[in-house]
Amino acid sequence: MSKLSDNVRNRGKQFATRLATNISQEVASDHNPYLVKQVRYHGYDHLDLMDNCELSDIIFLLFRGELPNSEQRELFRRxxxxxxxxxxxxxxxxxxITAGVGKTIPTNVLPVALSIYGGEFDGAANVEKAMKQFQDLDKKSIDEVAQKILDGELEVPVGFGSLYGDVDHYAYRLLEKMIEISKGSNVLVCAKQLSDLLKPMNIGIIKTGICAATLLELGFLPKQGCGLMQLLAAPGLLAHGVEYADKPLASMFFETDDNYEIDYSEDDGDERPSFVRENVA
Amino acid sequence: MSSFSEWDERRGKIKSKKGGWRIGTKVESHGYDLVNDFVGKCSYMQIVILNATGKMPTREFSAWIEAAFICLSWPDSRVWCNRVGALGGTVHATPMASVSAGNMAAESLAYGPRTFIKGMNFIKSAYKTIREDGVAVADFIQNEVDAHGGKPHLMGYARPLVRGDERVSALERVARDNGFEVGPYVSLAFEIEEELAKKFDEVMNLNSYMSAFMIDQGVTSTDACRIYSAMVVSGVAASYVDNVDDKPGLFSPLQVDDIEYRGESERKVIGL
Known part of the structure; x- marks a missing residue:
């Protein structure tokens, strides 16, 4: 019909010829320009950090560009x-666990788990969105926001919800532990207030919301949120998978045929699109 | 009924709308016998589409979908997802890890299957405005250009690196060869292209053509994202293989001085 698009011309867009970073500074070795003799992160010598910092301090440094002060350090550690x-x-x-027991190669176990932890249900998918919503909430009256949510005029913010049909009470306890040491924290206190006010809807804070509120309180950027939640959950995810790596296949579920129900009745009922074949035979 | 009864009903049980393995009897897929009804009788791509959409496509449609997969299988390691595969090759990571990583990279707002959501929404919206509300194609384009700060950034009508897309006419040929007529959305997509080319020297890209064609065939954007959930794997695999047999680190090696450091000056850790 058209041959206009066949005429392909380069736009001559200029791409980078060097990478640039604020994070890592390497000093080249004297004899091989691909090797390093010194490494600094945001100005701090790597070996100095090894001597003087906890792991969580350096994670904070890598993302925020500064080492945490004592309050930030404790909040991020928590x-x-x-x-x-x-x-x-x-x-x-x-x-x-499925990857572990399935004898998936060890290096794939964590990426498998983290990919699934990137989901919306009790996972990391919505941390960025939740952080942006908390930024907006900070400027509003929590009572008014809660009332609008209860009245159905506003959607429930993504850091709040239910887990298996109920308020996640354990998440609420975690939030209280965070608030214990966050002196004058606006975001975490707002999150708790909203969680309390939304109880009549059987919803409350969820872990995504705790992560979002805390990271915002600590000055992290919304775009850093999803990956950080994945990163922080990685140890537990990996530990459980590796625990099963030496176990026999039968250690993981494989439901019996009686407990595997095939039901085609939930057809979406759409009209048959034109790409669909009438029958297979 | 408790607040968690829905979950209780599923404890220890799997409920499938797709099918399953009836051990010792058959493998059931969407009501068919996978081994006896499909093997040797359907193409692999038909089964990919069936599993993604729940609907068994015609051979002609699956041939078109497969041709589009070929259009997305460039063995060029500069392409973003392929570069991930090439980097997997150069560190001698495994093929599945590297190809999966490259495929995950293509879950992007800039390219990959998610762009069908915007592409299909755009052409549907254009169809409503032009065909149903009677707005002239030229006016529609001008409104879009105005909405983008005077730039002709219509979804599906520009590529960042080049102007033009040779894959469009290739897929048109495949459509013709498989007996497809030009549908209303493809027809509109070309009308927009003609007007856009006259005024702004921009033409359609693969996304626009594929989006319009799939709408004409009754594919939803959800279906499209699922059908093409592994759209780039072949090109990623090529880039992986291109590098995995070489000495480690030969792909895109960087010397220390190739990096520009813009951060803080040297400082000491004091009293944490």
Whole structure:
């Protein structure tokens, strides 16, 4: 019909010829320009960091560009512990166990689990969105926002919801532990207030919301949120998968035929699109 | 009924709308016997589409979908997803890890199957505005250009690196060869292209043509994302293989001084 698009011309777009970073500074070795003799992160010598910092301090440094002060250090440490293990029942952990017991090569177990932990249900998918919503909430009256949500005029923010049909009370306890040491924290206190006010809807704070509120409180950017939640959950996800790596295949579920129901009745009822074949025979 | 009864009903049980393995009897797929009804009788691509959409496509449609997969299988390691595969090759990672990583990279707002959502929404919206509300194609384009700060950035009508897309006419040929007539959405997509080319020297890209063709065939954007969930794997695999047999680190090696450091000056850790 048209040959206009066949005429392909380069736009001459200029691409980078060097990478640039604010994070890592390497000093080349004297004899091989591909090797390093010194490494600094945001100005701090790597070996100095090894001597003087905890792991969570350096994660904070890599993303925020500064080492945490004592309050930030404790808040971030608590968040890392709060999220460290989604628990054996979590679908991402089950994926990790399935990979482990299935003898998946060890280097693939964590990526498998983290991919599933990137989902929306009790996972990391919505941390960025939740952080942006908390930024907006910070400027509003929580009472008014809650009332509008209860009245159906506003959607429930993504950091809030239910887990298996109910308020996630354990998530609420984690939030309280965060608030204990966050002096004058606006975002975490707002999150708790909203969680309390939304109880009549049988919803409350979820772990995604705790992660989002805490990261925002600590000055992280929304775009850093999803990956950080994945990163913090990685130890537990991996530990459970590796726990099953030496176990026999039968250690993981394989439901009996009686418990595997095939039901085609939930057809979407759409009209038959034109790409569909009438019958297979 | 408790608040968690829905989950209780599924404890220890799997409920499938797709099929399953009836051990010792058959493998059931969407009501068919996978081994006896499909093997040797259907193409692999038909089964890919069936599993993605729940609907068994015609051979002609699956041939077109497969041709589009070929259009997305460039063995060029500069393409973003392929570069990930090439980097997997150069560190001697495994083929599945590298190809999966490259495929995940293509889950992008800039390219990959998610762009069908915007592409299909755009052409549907154009169809409503032009065909149903009676707005002239030229006016529609001008409104879009105005909405993009005077730039002709219509979804599906520009590529960042080049102007033009040789894959469009290739897929048109495949459509003709398989007996497809030009549908209303493809027809509109070309009308927009003609007007856009006259005024702004921009033409359609693969996304626009594929989006319009799939709408004409009754494919939803959800279906399209699922059909093409592994759209780039072949090109990624080529880039992986291109590098995995070489000495490690030969693909895109960087010397320390190739990196420009823009961060803080050297400092000491003090009293944490």
């Amino acid at each position: 968040l890392a512990v709060a999220l460290i293990n989604p628990g054996i029942r979590h679908p991402a952990t089950q994926a990790s």
